[in-house]
Amino acid sequence: MTATALSTANRSAAGLRRLAWAAAAFALFVIVFGAFVRLSNAGLSCPDWPTCYGHMTWPTQEHEVATANNAFPDRPVESGKAWREQVHRILVGGLSLLTFALAAWAWLRRRDLRGIAAAPLAAAVVIVFQALLGMWTVTLKLLPAVVMAHLLGGMLLFALLAYTALRLSIAPAGNADTALLRRLSVLAIGVLALQIALGGWTSSNYAALACGNDFPKCLGFWWPPTDFREGFVLWRGIGANYEGGVLDTAARSAIQLTHRIGALLTFLVVGAAAAAAARHAATRVFAAIVGALLLLQIALGIGNVVLGLPLQVAIAHNGVAALLLFGLLALLVRVRKRREPVAGNR
Numbered sequence: 001m002t003a004t005a006l007s008t009a010n011r012s013a014a015g016l017r018r019l020a021w022a023a024a025a026f027a028l029f030v031i032v033f034g035a036f037v038r039l040s041n042a043g044l045s046c047p048d049w050p051t052c053y054g055h056m057t058w059p060t061q062e063h064e065v066a067t068a069n070n071a072f073p074d075r076p077v078e079s080g081k082a083w084r085e086q087v088h089r090i091l092v093g094g095l096s097l098l099t100f101a102l103a104a105w106a107w108l109r110r111r112d113l114r115g116i117a118a119a120p121l122a123a124a125v126v127i128v129f130q131a132l133l134g135m136w137t138v139t140l141k142l143l144p145a146v147v148m149a150h151l152l153g154g155m156l157l158f159a160l161l162a163y164t165a166l167r168l169s170i171a172p173a174g175n176a177d178t179a180l181l182r183r184l185s186v187l188a189i190g191v192l193a194l195q196i197a198l199g200g201w202t203s204s205n206y207a208a209l210a211c212g213n214d215f216p217k218c219l220g221f222w223w224p225p226t227d228f229r230e231g232f233v234l235w236r237g238i239g240a241n242y243e244g245g246v247l248d249t250a251a252r253s254a255i256q257l258t259h260r261i262g263a264l265l266t267f268l269v270v271g272a273a274a275a276a277a278a279r280h281a282a283t284r285v286f287a288a289i290v291g292a293l294l295l296l297q298i299a300l301g302i303g304n305v306v307l308g309l310p311l312q313v314a315i316a317h318n319g320v321a322a323l324l325l326f327g328l329l330a331l332l333v334r335v336r337k338r339r340e341p342v343a344g345n346r
Helices: 003-039 062-071 079-108 118-139 144-167 176-204 249-277 281-306 311-334
Strands: none
Touching: 003 079, 003 144, 003 311, 079 118, 079 144, 118 144, 144 176, 144 311, 176 249, 176 281, 176 311, 249 281, 249 311, 281 311
């Protein structure tokens, strides 16, 4: 490759890298804002989709509110909530444009990227499915399986965009000595993904306070009455309104206890990955970041219970979960096997 061609390739890679970072950062913001919408009980504040009471924004004038209330008598306008849901939809639209632009650019440069293009292309597919899940969340009235899938889809989209940005930014440092760390990183990501799914199931079934404000016990017991069979029915009847949840205390307690057990397993596995990373000079910074985020996430989870699920803490719990996933992805990218670097890598 000539000096001119290499310079052009490097500039193109730098532009692609900036776009990937912008898309990943925006996806994180959308995840946090989506948590704000869900946790403030605004998920059904717009009963139609993609409009909100027939508006591209939301009804604000008195006559608009009156018309909306007549059209949807079972779901009167709550102005303090409707804007949250519709703004979230608008933000997702902006994220979609960024994702499609990144995917198109990556496709055009797929020969230079040597495998990295698969992640943004997959992200473009995921965001289409995310739009469908957003619609079904409304039309199926917060069906827990759909709400959980929507959360996981958002996390997967963020992971794909973040992975693209990280691959374009972090040079590999993997060798035979870091083979175990690579396997631990993959395992930690898998365990964290399962814990995020459990968190989504806990939230969508309104089981976060199933144990009251009791920790580490639950309702005064180390093991209270539970109903795991009912608590983990993944698909329930269509047509019911699941806002507020439909499970009894025993089923919700089973979900909450499972989430706590999952948190312990996540702490052990992710902690082991951070400890292993701390033994290598090339990954000590990543170890410190992952370890700090892990401890913060555990503290936020406990805070959700003992403080009675304050909105700010609950939103932060969602955001830090995404950041912890990001930290593990960065670690995995750092310890990948050395190959010929992609143009633009540093």
